[in-house]
Amino acid sequence: MTFPWHQGRGIPMPTCRELKPVIIEVLAAALADALSELGIDVAPSEIHMERPAHREHGDWSSNVALVVSKKAGREPRELAADLVKTLESTSDAQIQRLEVAGPGFVNFHLSSQWLHDVLIDVVSQGENGYARSEIGNGQSINLEFVSANPTGPLHAGGGRWGAYGDSLARIFRRCGYATFTEYYINDRGLQTELFGASLLARRDGTELPEDGYAGEYVAEWASEMPADVDPVEWGSERALADVRQSLASMNVTFDHWASEKALIDSGAMETALEALRAGGWVDDSDGATWLRTSEFGDEKDRVLVKSDGAPTYFAPDIAYHHQKFDRGNLVIDVLGADHHGYVPRMSAALQMLGHQAASYEAIIGQNVTLVRRGKEVKLSKRTGTMVEVRELLEAVGPDVARFAYLLQSIDTRQTIDIDMLSSQANENPVYYVQYAYARIASVGREADNRGITRSPLIETDPTLLTHERELELLRALSTLPETIEMAARDRAPHKISTWIRELAAAFHGFYHDCPVLRSDVESDLQQARLWLVESARVGFSIGLELLGLTAPEEM
């Protein structure tokens, strides 16, 4: 069965031209012309240029001969050979060598001018302009994430959704989507009441209620609780403050904190229920009020108002989601896998209220467990226990924690071993990246010390950058725009993590082999390298910002 919210992961994504180096348009156009001369008509936009996996396959490669061979009734390799011949007769000065390879690829070996153009692009556009996409222009996204119940400290999963949602929002914004982030507070209902009752029991030394909260923090917080407060209300606020603090220390913030209680008190829930009733989607039976969500693909109908007269979690949440469309035309929820079953009913309710199925999307994140692993149990079966995010943050710090969360696809289950992260502290990938940034800053400081200043870009000759390490660094920078667009389209911040590690590898390699300030470096080359370092700084700065990590000047 295909649900609309799954299709959602590719939707409203516009048909706008993607951000790619200019050179590929030139090459695609040349290929289209060559094909046309051979009597085959293909629009340049349909010709895909790839980055070959191996350097010896050139700078760019096209599979067009393979794709059109059937239609053209030609052998792919033979067609590719004709294409090469045609291209050679009219070829662009940038094309140094063409070859047919493998089953029929046309490989382009280019002069490095296109990479030098990347350098100019990056430094002239700067960290604000480079890799800023417009694919989202005119569209707005409302993104809800975390929304953990205010009944205790933030747990492992909350940390993951926090890092994920916050970075995704940053990525959306860089792609031109007006993005509004929200946290929904379930400050009402059975769980909050149980929590309040548990606080009360701990404070008064009485028996915990059945299914009450037994964690140690309950007793701690109970001892802070004044005598004259409503334990439910106070408990929600106490927990929420704790959650907020944990998230803030991870650099995760929200544009809006929405209260479930307020939705009910303001009458918003009642209004939504009336609309559903008016639409004829509501039934009363067994003393409860039901919504016929099964008519929109849900497994069964769902209760809106319980037989005791209290609304379920579902009822105010419908009103909430309905309201969120005032703050974005694509409404996205980031949910843990344990809430996956909730999605069909919400989608159904929103469609009943007149919203397009495709305008609501749920991103299901797989669960995460934080474990401690002692030396003794190293080889035994994992007996992990859930720990609070705070414990992770205190053990490794916000950057390590956040990068650990963002290193991995949201589709895979994650196990974070705190002891492993702490013991590998100096080897942690986040330091690999941040160290590169600190080195760049250090080059700047050392340049100042030596009285070396960067000349205007216009007076710099980027063609002096011919070292493979220099070119590799520019290649890494050239992929940032498309990486960001891909990360937005696939809702995959971890693609930025992968990219920034590649950039760091390229930079460290360059730094190792290509001295910048050393006295034996000829001054024109020094200038070109200073600008190259600046371009790397721009790249790191953009990537770190999208990931919500700090960019340290020194470590």
Added chain:
RNA sequence: GCCCUCGUAGCUCAGGGGAUAGAGCAGUGGCCUCCGGAGCCAUGAGCGCAGGUUCGAAUCCUGCCGAGGGCGCCA
């Protein structure tokens, strides 16, 4: 039973239908007269199984096996 996600190197994970599947950690061996060695270089080992679609599959489809999650008048 039905639904969702996942299965890639010893471990943790990347991988946009493309060519010879990549990193980090762990292991081994190298690199400091020179901008920061939290760095660089070298080295072994892998797509759960079986079909299918395709010129081409880790990637798409089907089935099986395995792991996690869901199937409340909880949230």
